[in-house]
Amino acid sequence: MSPLKELIFKRIAFGALTLAVISVLIFVGVELLPGDLAEAVLGQNATPETVAAFRKELKLDLPAHERYLAWLSDFVRGDFGNSLSNGRPIAGLIGWRFANSLFLAATAAAVAVPLSILLGILAALYRNSLFDRTISMVTLTMISFPEFFIAYILIAILSAELGLFPSISNINDQMPLWEKLYAVFLPCATLTMVVTAHMMRQTRASIINILGAPFIEMAKLKGLKRLRVVVVHAFPNALSPVINVVALNLAYLVVGVVIVEVVFVYPGLGQLLVDSVSKRDIPVVQAAGLIFATTYVLLNLLADVLAIISNPRLRNPK
Amino acid sequence: MAFWNLVRRSPWSARIGLAIIALNVFAAIFAPLIAPYGETEIVGDVWAPKSADHLLGTDQLGRDLLTRLIYGARNTIALAFVTTALSFLVGSLCGFFAATLGGWVDMLLSRIMDIIMAFPTLIFALMVLSVVGTSIPAMIVVIALLDSTRVFRLSRAVAMDIEVMEFVEAARLRGEGIWWIMRHEILPNAMPPLVAEFGLRFCFVFLFVASLSFLGLGIQPPTADWGSMVRENAGAITFGIFIPLWPAAAIALLTVGVNLVVDWFLHMASGLKE
Numbered sequence A: 001m002s003p004l005k006e007l008i009f010k011r012i013a014f015g016a017l018t019l020a021v022i023s024v025l026i027f028v029g030v031e032l033l034p035g036d037l038a039e040a041v042l043g044q045n046a047t048p049e050t051v052a053a054f055r056k057e058l059k060l061d062l063p064a065h066e067r068y069l070a071w072l073s074d075f076v077r078g079d080f081g082n083s084l085s086n087g088r089p090i091a092g093l094i095g096w097r098f099a100n101s102l103f104l105a106a107t108a109a110a111v112a113v114p115l116s117i118l119l120g121i122l123a124a125l126y127r128n129s130l131f132d133r134t135i136s137m138v139t140l141t142m143i144s145f146p147e148f149f150i151a152y153i154l155i156a157i158l159s160a161e162l163g164l165f166p167s168i169s170n171i172n173d174q175m176p177l178w179e180k181l182y183a184v185f186l187p188c189a190t191l192t193m194v195v196t197a198h199m200m201r202q203t204r205a206s207i208i209n210i211l212g213a214p215f216i217e218m219a220k221l222k223g224l225k226r227l228r229v230v231v232v233h234a235f236p237n238a239l240s241p242v243i244n245v246v247a248l249n250l251a252y253l254v255v256g257v258v259i260v261e262v263v264f265v266y267p268g269l270g271q272l273l274v275d276s277v278s279k280r281d282i283p284v285v286q287a288a289g290l291i292f293a294t295t296y297v298l299l300n301l302l303a304d305v306l307a308i309i310s311n312p313r314l315r316n317p318k
Numbered sequence B: 001m002a003f004w005n006l007v008r009r010s011p012w013s014a015r016i017g018l019a020i021i022a023l024n025v026f027a028a029i030f031a032p033l034i035a036p037y038g039e040t041e042i043v044g045d046v047w048a049p050k051s052a053d054h055l056l057g058t059d060q061l062g063r064d065l066l067t068r069l070i071y072g073a074r075n076t077i078a079l080a081f082v083t084t085a086l087s088f089l090v091g092s093l094c095g096f097f098a099a100t101l102g103g104w105v106d107m108l109l110s111r112i113m114d115i116i117m118a119f120p121t122l123i124f125a126l127m128v129l130s131v132v133g134t135s136i137p138a139m140i141v142v143i144a145l146l147d148s149t150r151v152f153r154l155s156r157a158v159a160m161d162i163e164v165m166e167f168v169e170a171a172r173l174r175g176e177g178i179w180w181i182m183r184h185e186i187l188p189n190a191m192p193p194l195v196a197e198f199g200l201r202f203c204f205v206f207l208f209v210a211s212l213s214f215l216g217l218g219i220q221p222p223t224a225d226w227g228s229m230v231r232e233n234a235g236a237i238t239f240g241i242f243i244p245l246w247p248a249a250a251i252a253l254l255t256v257g258v259n260l261v262v263d264w265f266l267h268m269a270s271g272l273k274e
Helices: A001-029 A037-043 A048-057 A063-078 A090-126 A132-142 A147-161 A177-183 A185-211 A212-223 A224-264 A271-281 A282-309 B001-009 B010-031 B065-101 B103-118 B121-132 B136-163 B167-172 B178-214 B226-239 B245-273
Strands: none
Touching: A001 A063, A001 A282, A001 B103, A001 B121, A037 A212, A037 B065, A090 A185, A090 A212, A090 A224, A090 A282, A132 A185, A132 B245, A147 A185, A147 A224, A147 B001, A147 B178, A147 B226, A177 A185, A185 A224, A212 A224, A212 B010, A224 A271, A224 A282, A224 B178, A271 A282, A282 B001, A282 B121, B001 B010, B001 B226, B010 B065, B010 B245, B065 B103, B065 B136, B065 B178, B065 B245, B121 B136, B121 B178, B136 B178, B167 B178, B178 B226, B178 B245, B226 B245
16 A cells, blocks of 8 residues: 555544544443433433333433444434434434534635635735734734624624624525525624634744745745745645645534524524533434534544645655 | 843733733732622612713623622633643643653553544533533533643653653663652653643633633523623623623633733743753
């Protein structure tokens, strides 16, 4: 096997192991609950009948490893069981909410990725200029702010004062695309600001790192034009770290939607997860958590594999 | 006195950071003395505007906002500080162990930490809290354990560099035990990067605690806490009352302050090496 394939294979194997461990942890987490889950969750309503029904619902009467395998195979087939709080199938609760969350994250990514790569390259090329220092101060402040602070500032200015955008983003399938985009403007802007700050700083750092490498100095000393140095020599080497940065931030974005969804009462998976945690609707939490974690792990995996593939030094082994 | 000499030579950004931290710590320690009212005392109308009696107005139950902010500093900062300290205790101890013992201990600890780091932290915390129920001890332990993975990475890397030095070799040959080596040889040399990391981790933990409280899963009412104050007063903002911005701004201000000081510290630490 070529070293490139071997690296990719190892990374995918680690990703698969991580997913397996995560699913076991999520499953065992419920097992480790002190006392009986049924009584803990039912609380005041724990009559013998409700406890028995509850235990059957969660299949607590079977041995642990059988339950784990049954739970996992149901999960893979898209059957997440029933919600404890309203008894409805979880798949029906989750499907459209997850699509909504992905819509929000994708919209934010579509704005944030080009913006932050452009800003990052410009800041790296004109390092220590006024432009670079302003951008770096603004992004540093942005990173220090909690997401909900940025969100409420936007609401205060754009929604409460100017009345331009709705402070509650409610979307449904009947809406045409532009109405949906209008409805998610504020949550999308919040996410974009947070992610752009991170992504732009990392892009800038990795490009500066490459501009300082000996082969760039060599290219400059050969008398090559600045544009040629950047496009032919720096860019292919910068691609790998930049792709990595983008994929990592997409992973961050998918999880970052949780708080923003709560602020804007957006009908997404994050909102459902938080509600279910406070209601202690454990099957819903398990399903939503596993979906979030899987998406996150897969995007991280994608980041690493793309970084390996796009690295010219790994692609052309000696 | 050495500290004052350092401050005198510090850049303006670090001085602002130090001032912000000092203000917050002062408010946290002397909260009962400087707060105009009691923590949960209802003293006026709901969301009353700024006045001489209530400098920042009142909250959703008619409690004085400034008082709540001052007590909030105490609760939020203390909680974040304890959590960060616990995270450092676990993380650096495991990191030093992994580096000095090496072999399978190192392998095992590193793999466990890798897997925990592959899990999105907020989702992990939410899942644990849904199972064990929301309580402050549960929150401290969960966040500290999640955060200790980053401390582990750093302290292991630092300890690896120190571990190969001659003075550690000499201590080994003298027959010193692993505890003695960790305490007297590795810890003092690992201090500067760990102190800077403490600042950064504190910011992270602090924002995490604030986020969980904001989601209603952290500190519970009627205890004053910045994250839950934002949540409880969020409804006001659609009426053009900007009360939730105050606690949110307090969170942001302290984070910026700590970051400024950490930047200065890192700059100094790298300057000393050159």
